[in-house]
Amino acid sequence: MRNLRAAAAVTLAISIAAGVTGCGGGSDSGGGSNASPKTLTYWASNQGPNIEADKKILTPELKKFEEQTGIKVKLEVVPWSDLLNRILAATTSGQGPDVLNIGNTWSASLQASGALLPWDAKNFDAIGGRDRFVDSAVASAGAEGQDPAAVPLYSLSYALYYNKKMFADAGIATPPKTWDELVADGKKLSKDGKWGLGAEGGNLSNNIHQVFVLGKQHGADFFDSSGKATFTSDGAVAAVKQYVDFMAKDKIVAPGNAEYAQNQSLTDFAKGRTGMVLWQAAASTFAAQGMKPEDWGVAPVPVPSGTPGQDKQTNSMVAGINIAVFKNTKNIDGAKQFVKFMTSDAEQKLLNKTYGAIPPVKAAQADEAFGAPDLAVLRDTLSTSAAPLPQVPNESQFETAVGTAVKDLWADAAAGKPVTTETVKAALEKAQQTMGQ
Template sequence: MRSVRAAAVGAVTLSLALAASACGGGSATNGGSDDSPKTLTYWASNQGASVEVDKKVLRPELDKFEKRTGIKVELEVVPWSDLLNRILTATTSGQGPDVLNIGNTWSASLQATGALLPWDAKNLAAIGGKDRFVDSALGSTGARGQDPAAVPLYSMAYALYYNKKMFADAGIAKPPATWAELVADGRKLSKNGTWGLGTEGSNPSENIHHAFVFAKQHGGDFFTADGKADFTNDGAVAGVKQYVDLMAKDRIIAPGNAEYAQNQSVSDFAKGRTAMLLWQSASANLKSQGMSEDAYGIAPVPVRSGTPGTGANVNSMVAGINLAVFKNTDNLSGAKQFVKFMTSDAEQKILNTAYSSIPPVRSAQADAAFNTPANAVLKDTLASSAAALPQVADESQFETAVGTAIKGLFADAAAGRAVTTESVRTALEKAQQQMPAK
């Protein structure tokens, strides 16, 4: 899932009893049809610096698809603040697109509604087969043991972006590899109106991504092996507290970041107001804000000790965007053709270059454009030290409940109120109480 968005806000309830409703004008009883063979509607997520940037990236490619197939694609770029609730409404109202982008962390939750086309062996064969996609991306396409609810479109990973000049001026020779080093460097850099690190404390999904990694590094998780919410275990509590303490205790994040939810931390980094940024595949976003690639370095997200890897040294969630089809589309054949087009090698190179993401298609990923030093950090992270967020039906409620709880803890930190192990555990306990009963 991409961090340029604000999180979907509000209590989201995904019922397993939801019927797979008609979308794109299709019939709820026919499991998809080809009644409208010459048109498709497509909801794209806001991947670039603005909705207008996305339109400029996507429109030429959609026109190319129309020229090849005769199928016109009606595009709407949906802001992240609206996307999840728009999709949920479409699953029940019958008023939705034929094809859409979903944050990969939502895959299992949306799969549970029954509204999305399952990508079984036959459907995957129509777009070149399952083996075209890298394993880490396929791991975030739905619940284990079920056919994928979507196919990977863009892959991303978190990295540490650091301002080279600010580091040199502070006498810091290399980027921090551990959190202790990051805090020490951050304190050297937090002076004269600048801050060591930026974050989006009011963005629930951004909070979840970091909390997931910090919890993993403390040996914790937010769900048990059988999919039950477990927000108050020691590892989860310690991970959340360490993340919030970057503002509350370590004081390397500006208190004002507690209100950030719309890319402000990226803007601060691009303008030299902060020296470090933890972000997903940020190069295109930084370029759009006028920051030269020569001005910053990219390093793996720190770990508690040692080097990034699996288990307690996980340093990123598997971030990304998946492409899904409502299974009752009026143009099932065209929707499959569109997915095949968007995941073709040629389009994967064009689109992932535009968004500074990594192609989840193996053959496209091998292209020289994705083997720069900057992309090497992201590819290595995805290959060896990233983990998928829990692929459970309640994942979207988890993002809302725990992400909002962390938002409240950042507000406490910004206001000077104590953030303690007890207050973190209490906030997470309240979040767990909001989850559906099992």
């Protein structure tokens, strides 16, 4: 997802256990669920460089929707650091929006709460049909075998961004394709106060995204087929250790990155302090910080060997933003009209191009605008070598537990404490115990 999400709160599990359902409370409608609404409230996630940029991008589009339908949309752009907790509060209080954006990895957890409108065949038909959307994007909208809890809005994947001047100065001709190459290049770049690779050690979600992919490359998932946590498997331990070792062993990540949690690694990259960064759709952020397109390049995230693909060659999680409707909103018809508008071919092309994302709508994705070199990498990754995070009800609790374990290991590395297979396994064992399994 764009502008990495805050880690999920454990209170989500409490909400699920209690069977609480959400209720949209921001509408101005004179009737029940079949009434024609006059207004809708919409919580948009912060996709651009800042909240004001999002307002500037979305306001004319919402005005366009109002002109077409007569429905006024009250917009609030919510920072990722606040969004999930705001959603959880809305599910318990009943005071929430009619429509909202959610990180796609939250889909199964929020689905289990019963708060969101299920997108069955009838509801999908109301917005043009399920087959308009890329399969992998729909697969990240809820648990397998259930009607999705949301509709894909923006699709993203990870890529490796690199500073062309720093590479040239270090005598590096091409971006790394394997992790061994990345470490070797990172060591060449890590000198004179500059570093090879940027990381966000304090960002729980980013930690999860990275170790999930490395886990796939080590032949491990963090849950078994029954949904039981398997955080201490050999592959999971190896994945976490490999990630933290970029600082602890390889010395290509600055110790200060252990505390980064608010996109500081992108600032370091844009200012020429870091040579590489693993990120989702970073072009707009680089531009906002004064970096020109010719200053940076983009390549697929490395794999152990060979080329990216499935299973052990996975090199990204299926990232993205979904748009959802609170099930008990009084403006159900208006809410579905708004989802249809936001996922229309025209809006998908406009919004995804603006945000540097890939449309999850097939017809929009085919537009030549998404063939630009950086977007082509994201598009190809999504179609060939990305995998969805586990779609299990306690996925968000997993992000908190394991994300925190990795954060603590980053802190150990920054402090010069040894990070060993044993200490990593102990941290993951502690995280697994918090899952109550």
